[in-house]
Amino acid sequence: MQPTADFDPARLARSLLRRSRQGALATLMPGSGDPYCSLVNLASHPDGSPILLISRLALHTKNILADGRVSLMLDERAAGDPLEGARVMLAGHAGVAADGETELVRRRYLAAHPSAEAFVAFKDFSFFRIRPTGAHLVAGFGRIVDLRPEQFLTDLGAASDLLEAEPGAVTHMNEDHREAMNLYATRLLGAESADWTCIGCDPEGMDMQADRRTLRLDFPEKVTDGSGLRRMLVRLAGEARGKG
Numbered sequence: 001m002q003p004t005a006d007f008d009p010a011r012l013a014r015s016l017l018r019r020s021r022q023g024a025l026a027t028l029m030p031g032s033g034d035p036y037c038s039l040v041n042l043a044s045h046p047d048g049s050p051i052l053l054i055s056r057l058a059l060h061t062k063n064i065l066a067d068g069r070v071s072l073m074l075d076e077r078a079a080g081d082p083l084e085g086a087r088v089m090l091a092g093h094a095g096v097a098a099d100g101e102t103e104l105v106r107r108r109y110l111a112a113h114p115s116a117e118a119f120v121a122f123k124d125f126s127f128f129r130i131r132p133t134g135a136h137l138v139a140g141f142g143r144i145v146d147l148r149p150e151q152f153l154t155d156l157g158a159a160s161d162l163l164e165a166e167p168g169a170v171t172h173m174n175e176d177h178r179e180a181m182n183l184y185a186t187r188l189l190g191a192e193s194a195d196w197t198c199i200g201c202d203p204e205g206m207d208m209q210a211d212r213r214t215l216r217l218d219f220p221e222k223v224t225d226g227s228g229l230r231r232m233l234v235r236l237a238g239e240a241r242g243k244g
Contacts, residue, residue, distance in 0.1 A: 014204070017044055018048060023074045024072070024073040025037065025038050028063055028066075030063065038058070040054065043112035049092075052129070052130070053126075068094050070091075074090070075088075089135065090132045091136075096129075101129075105129065108199070108200050109127065112207075134149065155203070162226060166202075166229075173198040181208060194213065197209055197210065203222045
């Protein structure tokens with residue numbers, strides 16, 4: 001089946017990557033090659049690739065260290081029949097996060113999972129990152145498509161200034177602009193009013209969270225630096241107020 005004309009698979013896959021907080025991780029058992037599946041918590045790197053915080057004592061971590069090939073299933077957790085909701089299966093390679101990005105992945109993971117602060121410093125825990133090689137998206141009848149990484153990951157090639165400004169921007173939004181966060185959620189995204197917080201920004205949008213609920217606010221155009229991000233957030237706040 002070919003996707004219908006109004007279906008944007010890349011956008012849906014990106015949204016699932018950004019909004020998902022848990023997934024089913026499949027790894028390979030050393031020696032036998034048998035598949036092993038486990039439930040893991042995750043957050044997203046600025047490019048959209050999954051970040052894991054896992055213990056080297058866990059079987060799935062031992063499997064990854066022996067063979068980094070993995071798959072990760074993410075779904076919308078839709079009410080009713082779960083097979084009616086969208087889901088995406090990522091294939092890729094998992095490995096320990098590079099030394100140069102430890103602070104970035106730690107910050108983004110803890111923003112998504114604050115309770116992990118209690119054990120993030122344990123010696124057996126490490127941050128891992130899955131680098132996707134492809135994705136299989138299923139979003140209903142006639143909406144099944146394979147995607148290449150460049151179709152659902154965010155290009156960070158020109159966004160070094162934005163990545164440097166992101167921590168301060170997230171803190172600023174959460175400390176001084178909670179009203180705007182609620183406006184984004186309720187008037188632009190149709191969500192219920194809640195204590196929405198910003199947990200990350202990237203060139204293509206902002207991730208928001210309230211308790212276990214997550215939202216993705218897509219930007220109408222890409223931003224690549226701190227000043228562009230500020231202008232975009234002001235613009236979207238104005239649009240949200242205009243919908244009142």
